[in-house]
Amino acid sequence: MGLSAKKREHVRELVSELQKIAGGCLHPDGRPKTFAEMENECIEIGDLVTNGLLTEQVAKRDADVPSSCCPTCGRVGKRLPDEPRLIETDRGEVGWNEPAYYCDHCRRSFFPSRR
């Protein structure tokens, strides 16, 4: 994908760390794990990593929203309580609180991070 070679190398280093969590090729009682069992463990870890990354990125995106101006008239909106959002992704639920504003002139609420 779009990752630089340096970033890909960093991810591979982190995979070595995650390998400690995956727990090897044997069950606690000494039986060997099947390929499907090992794959499922790796998928579970990968899903948790993807979900955690996405959750943090979405929260950061909302914090970086530059403008509270109404998209219709450009006037500055009044801050409303954050709108809780929840999306079901292929890697589990991702939730965050989305900044919301209201424009008195246009009588509408708006969400700068959705633009």
Ligand SMILES: [Zn+2]
């Ligand atoms: Zn407006």
